[in-house]
Amino acid sequence: MSENVTILGIESSCDETAAAVVVNGRQVLSNEISSQIDIHTLYGGVVPEIASRKHVERVNQVIRTALKDAGKTLDDIDAIAVTQGPGLVGPLLVGVSAAKGIAFAKDIPLVGVHHIEGHISANFIAAPDLVPPFMCLVVSGGHTHLVIVKDYGVYEILGRTHDDAAGECFDKVARAVGLGYPGGPKIDRAAKTGNPDAIVFPQGKVAGSEYDFSFSGLKSAVLNYINTQRMQGHEINVPDLAASFEKSVVGVLVGHSMRAVDTYHADTFALAGGVASNSALRAAAKEACDARGIRFCCPPPILCTDNAAMIACAGYYEYCHGTRSGLDLNAQPNLPLRSMH
Amino acid sequence: MQIMAIEASGPVAGVALVRDHSLLAEYECSNHMTHSESLVPMMEEVRERLSLDLTTLDALAITRGPGSFTGLRIGAATIKGVGLALNKPVIGLSTLESLAFNLYGTDALVCPLMDARRGQVYAGIYREKDEPEEVLAPCAVPVEEILTKLNDLGERVIFLGDGVPVSKEKIESLVKVPYSFAPAHMNRQRAASTAVLAEHLLETKGESVLVSADDFRPEYLRKSQAEKQREEAEAKGEMEALAAGRMAKDPHFHA
Numbered sequence: 001m002s003e004n005v006t007i008l009g010i011e012s013s014c015d016e017t018a019a020a021v022v023v024n025g026r027q028v029l030s031n032e033i034s035s036q037i038d039i040h041t042l043y044g045g046v047v048p049e050i051a052s053r054k055h056v057e058r059v060n061q062v063i064r065t066a067l068k069d070a071g072k073t074l075d076d077i078d079a080i081a082v083t084q085g086p087g088l089v090g091p092l093l094v095g096v097s098a099a100k101g102i103a104f105a106k107d108i109p110l111v112g113v114h115h116i117e118g119h120i121s122a123n124f125i126a127a128p129d130l131v132p133p134f135m136c137l138v139v140s141g142g143h144t145h146l147v148i149v150k151d152y153g154v155y156e157i158l159g160r161t162h163d164d165a166a167g168e169c170f171d172k173v174a175r176a177v178g179l180g181y182p183g184g185p186k187i188d189r190a191a192k193t194g195n196p197d198a199i200v201f202p203q204g205k206v207a208g209s210e211y212d213f214s215f216s217g218l219k220s221a222v223l224n225y226i227n228t229q230r231m232q233g234h235e236i237n238v239p240d241l242a243a244s245f246e247k248s249v250v251g252v253l254v255g256h257s258m259r260a261v262d263t264y265h266a267d268t269f270a271l272a273g274g275v276a277s278n279s280a281l282r283a284a285a286k287e288a289c290d291a292r293g294i295r296f297c298c299p300p301p302i303l304c305t306d307n308a309a310m311i312a313c314a315g316y317y318e319y320c321h322g323t324r325s326g327l328d329l330n331a332q333p334n335l336p337l338r339s340m341h
Numbered sequence: 342m343q344i345m346a347i348e349a350s351g352p353v354a355g356v357a358l359v360r361d362h363s364l365l366a367e368y369e370c371s372n373h374m375t376h377s378e379s380l381v382p383m384m385e386e387v388r389e390r391l392s393l394d395l396t397t398l399d400a401l402a403i404t405r406g407p408g409s410f411t412g413l414r415i416g417a418a419t420i421k422g423v424g425l426a427l428n429k430p431v432i433g434l435s436t437l438e439s440l441a442f443n444l445y446g447t448d449a450l451v452c453p454l455m456d457a458r459r460g461q462v463y464a465g466i467y468r469e470k471d472e473p474e475e476v477l478a479p480c481a482v483p484v485e486e487i488l489t490k491l492n493d494l495g496e497r498v499i500f501l502g503d504g505v506p507v508s509k510e511k512i513e514s515l516v517k518v519p520y521s522f523a524p525a526h527m528n529r530q531r532a533a534s535t536a537v538l539a540e541h542l543l544e545t546k547g548e549s550v551l552v553s554a555d556d557f558r559p560e561y562l563r564k565s566q567a568e569k570q571r572e573e574a575e576a577k578g579e580m581e582a583l584a585a586g587r588m589a590k591d592p593h594f595h596a
């Protein structure tokens with residue numbers, strides 16, 4: 001493994017413009033995130049065109065701040081790692097184009113990074129001694145993947161969602177009960193004072209595929225419940241609904257994960273992605289890991305949300321492996337997660 | 342003086358380099374690849390062919406809009422990255438102003454038309470004799486409005502741009518002044534025009550035409566659909582409905 005490789009990471013796949021400087025994959029010198037959440041809250045969700053415009057306005061300042069906070073200049077940067085996909089194409093193109101502009105102008109090697117690989121890699125930053133293999137559940141607004149991390153950049157996908165991502169389901173339920181956007185933290189907060197056994201919602205399982213997820217049935221069940229209650233003139237107890245919904249989601253996420261842990265004899269289980277900030281999910285996953293006597297890893301919220309430190313970390317391992325992207329690197333909104341080598 | 346110009350606002354990906362009133366490179370390509378795949382490799386090729394030391398550039402130039410939202414952003418983010426890396430300022434020209442400059446020297450009025458879809462064109466009217474002059478500022482309107490304005494002006498006019506094919510029938514039936522269309526080598530965005538005009542403006546107007554790469558942003562001429570919805574919601578007092586997501590399209594990753 002190369003020593004003292006300094007990577008500038010750039011991430012713009014959704015509504016966060018982010019840049020970070022990371023040394024040797026794990027030492028975060030800076031992690032700058034400019035969130036657009038206030039703007040998108042007005043619309044009840046991320047508006048791609050507005051997100052794209054905001055990324056263009058902020059990208060240089062975010063990169064500059066990341067370099068300054070790290071006490072580095074571009075002359076100190078060994079490679080630029082940029083999120084290539086998946087994500088919203090307009091936002092992705094801004095980060096990719098800016099990264100290529102810098103790489104071209106300064107002759108700095110460029111590495112395109114998979115966004116989910118970034119989320120997984122956040123665990124390497126949070127747990128400096130963590131090394132593959134381990135089992136990882138990636139849950140965010142756009143992704144729900146259960147993955148064996150066999151080595152750096154080498155993945156086996158055991159399961160994924162057939163429809164909505166887990167985080168998407170949080171957003172939709174939050175919206176339906178008037179909690180607004182973003183749904184994840186708002187449901188989390190409301191659920192803390194609710195009774196998780198107040199309402200029984202179905203668990204999103206998929207017949208015939210033991211590690212896949214499906215959340216559209218659960219989402220419909222919650223929306224039906226809300227409509228029925230409203231039609232009958234009943235008040236909806238939002239904390240109870242939030243807690244019961246969360247119990248169902250967490251149950252299936254942790255259930256599938258632990259079945260995989262047991263089957264593959266994993267000695268470490270990690271969470272990743274924005275939904276990994278959910279306190280009920282963290283608690284249930286930790287409890288299940290403790291019960292098995294296996295190691296539980298979960299990045300702090302700042303590394304669970306979309307950030308560029310995780311992209312720089314994933315980029316570092318790709319860079320060390322010899323991965324280089326051309327100046328024709330394009331944004332790939334539907335880029336599948338596959339082993340890079 | 343040395344300026345590198347890039348073009349990504351419409352169908353053409355382009356790069357040009359002007360040095361002391363000489364055009365040293367001009368590279369334009371309309372292919373089926375996205376500008377994201379074409380633009381920076383073309384810049385790299387121009388650098389290599391000219392053995393260009395990028396640190397000797399005085400400025401970077403680009404058409405800042407109007408144009409394809411995505412194309413404008415690819416160009417803008419690229420030039421911002423280059424400008425940040427080299428610490429070079431940016432000259433952002435109106436796409437229409439640059440298009441009109443393709444025909445510099447003509448006695449006729451020049452009317453660039455860009456296809457803005459939804460029944461509109463991005464258009465302006467320019468005089469390209471002596472000092473380039475804006476007669477009608479860039480706007481997004483139904484083409485009939487521009488044609489009426491040209492009839493009022495009562496002068497010979499040359500049309501150009503990718504808005505010409507979609508407006509041709511209306512031009513033929515409504516224009517009462519003598520008119521013609523620019524030939525193919527002059528009727529699309531050209532990075533060379535942007536480079537040469539940028540050099541001219543920097544020489545005649547000085548640093549007032551420069552903007553830092555950090556502050557440079559595209560000019561879309563049009564609000565996003567969501568912003569229009571928001572303004573309507575504000576006017577009607579329906580901001581809560583907007584925030585409840587009943588008006589915006591579902592955002593997540595099914596782009």
